[in-house]
Amino acid sequence: MTLSIPTPSTAPAKRDFRRLIAEYKIVALLLVIAIIWAFFGALTYDHSLGVSEFLTARNFSNLLRQMAITGMLASGMVFVIVAGEIDLSVGSLLGLLGGVTAVLDVWWGWPLYGTVAAVVLLGVAAGLLVGWLVAYVGIPSFIVTLGGMLAFRGAVLGITGGITIAPVHTDLRFIGQGYLPESIGSILAVVLFALLAFLAFRTRAGRVKHKLPVSSKPVEILKLVITGAVIAGFVVTLNSYQGVPVPVLVLLVILGVFTVIGDRTVFGRRIYAVGSNLEATRLSGVNVNMVKMMVWGLMGLMCAFAGLTTTARLAAGTPSAGFGGELDAIASCFIGGTSMRGGIGSVIGALVGAVIMASLDNGMSMLGIDTFWQQITKGIILVAAVWLDIVTSGSQR
């Protein structure tokens, strides 16, 4: 949920840069992406061909596919962190669910819908179990999920016997490796734009009706034009390679649904309230334990999606799948402006954070930089991002 305070139309002329950044955090993050891309674009420029290897449609498509799995985990993780908790078990749970996917598909030969249904159910159940232990039993989430991290990883080793299970069926592989036909991608883009335009119009009408400040018409139209251009650019670029990758589509749907959950639903409002002040929320008559447990239900669902996608993408179930995935997801959230103390954060921010991480990975690999440098750089970026966040929000001590 973006609790951006609408700036009154008669804002004081002296509006300093800091506040601007704080209000339009997402714009700042997009700027960071632009800088990173420009940087790698320049470094991978090939004079003989006249193009940057990094800035090709093919690489863009790869990058998005790489970030899709982290993005799914990060989407669930945002709500966990916003609710004031943490989940260290998602990488292992992803591994377990990915392993189960492979077992059901390869060994037991289940049909795709059966496999997906079973894995989703198992993921939600595992999430709810963790949530129940945290919310109702009262064990700190750090401990419960640290335990889960070990237990789930152990379980995946147990059921797979520590070996790689391959090959999975073609229809399952489509979930991780497939692309949408160009025409469907374009149609979806148009539908999405129409939907966003309609929502923008309705929100504006509502604000006008209640005499709330609204941005001027040209600004509003400019916003829509930019949105349209971004969507068009996105789809045209991906179509010029092979089309929109299926995992990316899934992630975009998650982004849409989760944004609606965070911004527009009773449940979403309560997640933010719980993270901002748990006791005050409880005293407002909200069943805060249920809210927390449901947050973990969503987290489990995201682990299931991520597990299915991982196994589908590798076309095999490996016992080490998702190793360290929790840290990438948590880092994405923090880079994307989620507050460690809870109560603040957005799904779009976390996904932009995931894109930043994936861009660094992808760009540095392309330049042939050693893995250890990649890790050091990502560590520094994480700390720097949170430092910037602290400086711009003025909560520095």
Place this chain on the structure above:
Amino acid sequence: MAEYLLEMRGITKEFAGVKAISGIDLKVRPGEIVGLCGENGAGKSTLMKVLSAVHPYGTWEGTILWEGKELRAHTIRETEDAGIVIIHQELMMVPHLSVAENIFLGSELTRGFGFVDYELMNARATALMQQLKMPDINVALPVLAYSGGKQQLIEVAKALNKNAKLLILDEPTSALTTTETETLLELLREFRSRGMACVYISHKIDEVAAIADTVTVIRDGAHIGTLPMRELDTGKIITMMVGREMKNLFPREEHKVGDVVFEAKNVSCWDPINSERKVVDDVSFQLRAGEIVGVAGLVGAGRTELACKLFGYWRGDHEGKIFLEGKEITVKNPSDAVRQGICMVPEDRKRLGIIPLMPVGYNMTMSVLGRFARNQLINAEDELAVIQSEIIRMKIKTAHPLLPIASLSGGNQQKAVVDKMLLPEPKVLILDEPTHGVDVGAKYEIYKLIFELARQGVAILMISSEMPEILGIADRVLVIGEGSLRGDFPNVGLTQEMILAAAIGAAETAAA
């Protein structure tokens, strides 16, 4: 030596282009107690933050003369070294450290090489306790072993230890009992006779009147006046604070008392940590529709614990039956309570009332959000419409309904928190210190609201430590002492003395 110990001249402080205080003067002579009065949001805290360099030199305009020389402090450390020590409203103690460790926090005595000299620290701390007439305090015990009142005095000891020449007390008695308040005021008088100066900030005007030599009043960030106390009385101070004459602090309005709607039978609660200790002991009472019942008693008598139990929020063991409109109900948690028509406005607004990062409007609708939703999806328009009408009804001063609640003044925050508990349309409303830390104007509006609710037939249980408030508002007064119900008086000809006697008197007879 200069005539004044401290002279603040024309202090102006802006936040993002908005003047929080403008051109304020404050002068303190050595050995003088200056009362600083003003409504919430008048700028008292800002002024003190300027003085103690929480807002460092250069971020504000004006001059500060300390012992005749200009003071340009950039850190709190510098002002403390100069002898300016501030004791904040919220106690700044580390509960698990010992009393002595807290007193010497930040200036620990060592044997060198960073090894703490506990013997010396404990000896000095004990000496300080004797000076404060609290010889029975064991300075080696953790601070959490002592009550809020004792902790406040430990905080004073900490200030004394810093060789304070000027002690600033910000609402020091908000958590103290009457006796503890007396002890504190007595101590301050003694310090004054030894030449220490003091700035005393309080909403409790009678305390200010009792102790101050000079009173400075500020309103809306501006200096209204500085007068010697002998030319003033509480009425005049209030008039200066609110800028209008407050003839009637309590807008008593007629309301009909109906049938019994609520009954608590044999309610007992035990301390969650020390499960042997009974904090509420076999309390039974009834509430009628449209009746305002005050709950009086000393701080720590078990009033808040009783309220928490009735609202399903008590963490320790508890027993007792609750009846609503004749039927026994179970209240396991606050959400049960709200659903069945019992609402509570908690005592500690900051910790239990507001959801600080959320807009004021969303705070108000938190309990009834489901009303605006179909299939979980909130209809933002319906919600906003309600928020806006409630803001008008509650007279909440906010530039915008979706401003974060933390940016509002205490009184307006409280109105929003009260409104949150009105929207579920309770049959029984429990108010725990509803005017705690709220300025005079907002108090008046909260009282008016209470009477309006009573007229609508809501049964109201109001816990308050301010006796005039209880006597001014309630139809009936319950007196709680040491966990038991010591009195249930209709508020006819009732006096503060009678209530106090009931609260403590019975204890003495029992002990005798």
